[in-house]
Amino acid sequence: MVYGDHKNLVYEFQARVKAQNSAPAAVEKVHEQNKALKEEIRALKADLATEREKSKVLTKIAVELSLELDQARQELGSASAVPS
Secondary structure (H helix, E strand, C coil): CCCHHHHHHHHHHHHHHHHHCCCCHHHHHHHHHHHHHHHHHHHHHHHHHHHHHHHHHHHHHHHHHHHHHHHHHHHHHHHHHCCC
16 A cells, blocks of 8 residues: 555565575576586595605605615626626
């Protein structure tokens, strides 16, 4: 009764109230992108951890092989220094 002459304002108000309970499409899109990027970051962190472990193992192997090469060179040098 009070708003009988201004029903368009009532409908506009009701539409605004209804819109407040839902997020705009742009916000939803950003939210989905954020979610996808967080998942990608999680996967990349797991890959990085795996690669770091591989790097540690390869570094240990390289050091071990370097020590063995030095030892072999020393043995070869001392064997050739012995007079025949």
